[in-house]
Amino acid sequence: MQLVKMAWRNIWRNKVRSLAVMTAVFLGLVAGMYSASLVEGIMQSRFENFIENQISHIQLHHPDFIRDQEVFLTVGGNLDNLQKVREIPGVNKATIRTRVQCMIASASHTGGVELYGIRPNSENETTKFARHLIDGDYLEGESSNGILIGESLAEKLKVGVGSRIVLSYQDKNNDLVSGAFIVRGIFNSGYTRYDEMTAFVFQEYLNDYLGIGEDFHELAILANDINDLENIRAELHQQFPNSVVRTWNEIEPALEVMVTSSGLFSYIFIILIMIGLAFGLLNTMLMAVFERTREIGMLMAVGMSRTKVFILIVLETIFLSLSGAVIGLFSGYLLVAWFAKHGLDLSTFSDVMYELGVDSVIYPYLNTSFPFILAIIVVATALLSAIYPAIKALSLSPIEAIRK
Amino acid sequence: MPVIETNGLYKIYNEDTVPVYAVNNISIQFDPKEFTCVIGPSGSGKSTLLNLIGGLDTPSRGTVTVAGQRIETMSESERIRFRLEHIGFVFQHYNLIPVLTAYENAAFIMQLQARPEEEIRERVTGLLEQVGLGGRFNSRPSELSGGEQQRVAVVRALASKPDFILADEPTANLDTKAAFNLLDMMKQLNEDEGITFLFSTHDQRVIERAGRVVTLVDGALHSDERKS
Numbered sequence: 001m002q003l004v005k006m007a008w009r010n011i012w013r014n015k016v017r018s019l020a021v022m023t024a025v026f027l028g029l030v031a032g033m034y035s036a037s038l039v040e041g042i043m044q045s046r047f048e049n050f051i052e053n054q055i056s057h058i059q060l061h062h063p064d065f066i067r068d069q070e071v072f073l074t075v076g077g078n079l080d081n082l083q084k085v086r087e088i089p090g091v092n093k094a095t096i097r098t099r100v101q102c103m104i105a106s107a108s109h110t111g112g113v114e115l116y117g118i119r120p121n122s123e124n125e126t127t128k129f130a131r132h133l134i135d136g137d138y139l140e141g142e143s144s145n146g147i148l149i150g151e152s153l154a155e156k157l158k159v160g161v162g163s164r165i166v167l168s169y170q171d172k173n174n175d176l177v178s179g180a181f182i183v184r185g186i187f188n189s190g191y192t193r194y195d196e197m198t199a200f201v202f203q204e205y206l207n208d209y210l211g212i213g214e215d216f217h218e219l220a221i222l223a224n225d226i227n228d229l230e231n232i233r234a235e236l237h238q239q240f241p242n243s244v245v246r247t248w249n250e251i252e253p254a255l256e257v258m259v260t261s262s263g264l265f266s267y268i269f270i271i272l273i274m275i276g277l278a279f280g281l282l283n284t285m286l287m288a289v290f291e292r293t294r295e296i297g298m299l300m301a302v303g304m305s306r307t308k309v310f311i312l313i314v315l316e317t318i319f320l321s322l323s324g325a326v327i328g329l330f331s332g333y334l335l336v337a338w339f340a341k342h343g344l345d346l347s348t349f350s351d352v353m354y355e356l357g358v359d360s361v362i363y364p365y366l367n368t369s370f371p372f373i374l375a376i377i378v379v380a381t382a383l384l385s386a387i388y389p390a391i392k393a394l395s396l397s398p399i400e401a402i403r404k
Numbered sequence: 405m406p407v408i409e410t411n412g413l414y415k416i417y418n419e420d421t422v423p424v425y426a427v428n429n430i431s432i433q434f435d436p437k438e439f440t441c442v443i444g445p446s447g448s449g450k451s452t453l454l455n456l457i458g459g460l461d462t463p464s465r466g467t468v469t470v471a472g473q474r475i476e477t478m479s480e481s482e483r484i485r486f487r488l489e490h491i492g493f494v495f496q497h498y499n500l501i502p503v504l505t506a507y508e509n510a511a512f513i514m515q516l517q518a519r520p521e522e523e524i525r526e527r528v529t530g531l532l533e534q535v536g537l538g539g540r541f542n543s544r545p546s547e548l549s550g551g552e553q554q555r556v557a558v559v560r561a562l563a564s565k566p567d568f569i570l571a572d573e574p575t576a577n578l579d580t581k582a583a584f585n586l587l588d589m590m591k592q593l594n595e596d597e598g599i600t601f602l603f604s605t606h607d608q609r610v611i612e613r614a615g616r617v618v619t620l621v622d623g624a625l626h627s628d629e630r631k632s
């Protein structure tokens with residue numbers, strides 16, 4: 001107790017210097033927490049967008065389709081199947097697609113695209129695709145020869161809404177078939193490459209051409225809870241014995257790497273801040289020890305043990321860092337919480353954000369344990385920075401110190 | 405049995421080049437309750453002798469026995485422990501801890517010894533009042549006069565009832581009146597508490613208050629007079 005009291009009072013002996021250190025710790029932590037939460041928020045947004053707009057949580061295919069993408073590698077089924085899938089506990093949304101590689105041609109250009117035969121309603125429920133439309137309409141009403149193409153592809157083909165284009169593809173017997181489609185709508189998903197290579201038509205219409213009845217190539221599922229995918233997988237296996245079921249991280253291993261590495265990034269950031277803090281503390285405590293050589297010598301002369309002198313210096317270092325840190329962690333937490341509620345509007349950079357696959361309003365995200373982990377890291381840093389000054393203090397000789 | 409006993413004590417600096425005999429073959433004993441003053445010209449070895457006896461310094465040769473224990477063979481940590489338990493110190497300056505109050509400073513040694521709070525309060529309060537600092541418990545050292553600071557230092561040294569108190573020129577920074585006051589106070593405590601004092605001084609005026617006067621010249625014992 002005596003030591004705690006002395007240590008606390010000692011840090012106020014040089015108010016300006018101590019306040020400078022505390023302010024630095026405070027600012028470092030606030031900035032560190034804020035940027036870490038921003039990165040985390042961006043990653044979360046990116047992650048969710050990727051799942052919700054693109055790959056969904058779970059996909060199901062014919063076991064060979066992923067490699068070969070042949071038209072005949074379908075999963076058998078009819079519309080009842082989709083209804084049954086929706087009834088699996090934990091499934092939020094589900095949709096089926098037919099996928100085929102084809103040539104697309106207008107009067108002025110020919111290119112290859114991946115054609116998706118979709119069920120417009122369930123597709124939009126699952127991937128909210130309709131929101132990407134920038135011109136024309138989404139596929140609606142009765143099955144017809146309407147097609148949705150990306151903006152960049154439309155530019156290449158020099159077509160607009162209402163234009164006629166011709167698609168050629170192989171049917172399930174590998175016979176080449178062609179069909180005329182009318183551009184219903186033009187979309188921009190934010191990914192130019194994707195927009196250039198992808199087109200959407202009614203599944204029913206496409207399946208007729210391909211001669212595959214009500215079969216499909218892909219089943220995509222959005223789950224209620226990302227941590228509850230294995231049950232759904234098991235159910236799907238029952239329902240579609242001859243198929244392969246993949247979860248989001250199996251579909252996009254890079255996404256999982258991104259998720260884990262964003263956490264890593266936060267810690268690298270924090271470690272850099274801590275290195276700065278450590279040097280600041282080391283320097284301050286060395287000064288404090290050198291200014292007080294006589295006093296520390298006297299303490300040892302009258303019988304204060306080396307252990308206690310060591311603890312005194314360590315306590316001072318911890319108090320010095322923690323008093324800034326506690327306020328910093330608290331303020332940082334409030335700051336992040338405010339932005340997490342109201343969002344950080346970056347619509348000025350919306351083009352860039354769009355390219356990044358991130359919403360233009362970012363909601364910083366902070367793991368609730370993060371401030372506590374930070375506090376522990378600060379104390380650990382303080383302990384490390386205290387060692388050298390404390391050893392210096394112990395090496396002082398009492399007689400040198402008390403000599404006039 | 406003497407409280408302090410030295411035998412053939414030497415402290416030699418620069419032994420290989422130009423040796424300085426800071427303490428030159430001193431064998432001396434101090435008995436309980438003695439009130440001894442060490443005098444001698446500047447550089448005669450007073451501080452060195454006191455530091456050796458207090459276990460702050462190690463002799464080049466000879467032995468120091470304090471309260472029946474040989475201290476010159478102890479390790480640094482053992483000596484710190486020994487000082488805490490057996491010896492009270494009053495220095496010329498930098499005696500007190502600036503961030504602690506007069507009371508906290510006076511209680512410091514007893515607290516290091518982990519004595520019960522109640523005992524500390526009683527003892528320290530009583531002593532501070534006895535030396536006329538009753539109203540200054542909460543003053544910081546910077547708010548006290550030099551004489552008051554030295555009194556707090558004496559109380560701190562004394563409160564834990566050590567075997568003896570070492571004071572190297574405790575009055576050097578004080579004016580005549582304060583010096584006399586401090587010496588009177590030490591003498592009083594020496595009688596009341598029966599505690600052994602060993603102090604050094606330059607100051608002719610305070611010498612007459614000592615019960616025994618040891619004179620050093622060039623590190624050697626020159627004279628040793630007891631008053632009766």
Ligand SMILES: Nc1ncnc2c1ncn2[C@@H]1O[C@H](COP(=O)(O)OP(=O)(O)OP(=O)(O)O)[C@@H](O)[C@H]1O
Pocket residue numbers: 417418424425426444445446447448449450451452453606
């Ligand atoms: N660390 C040292 N290295 C070399 N010589 C030293 C050292 N410390 C003390 N001395 C010498 O030892 C001798 C005794 O010094 P000491 O300080 O004990 O004298 P003193 O009687 O206390 O003097 P003063 O009255 O000035 O305090 C002096 O000649 C001094 O120069």
Ligand SMILES: [Mg+2]
Pocket residue numbers: 450451452572
């Ligand atoms: Mg001296």
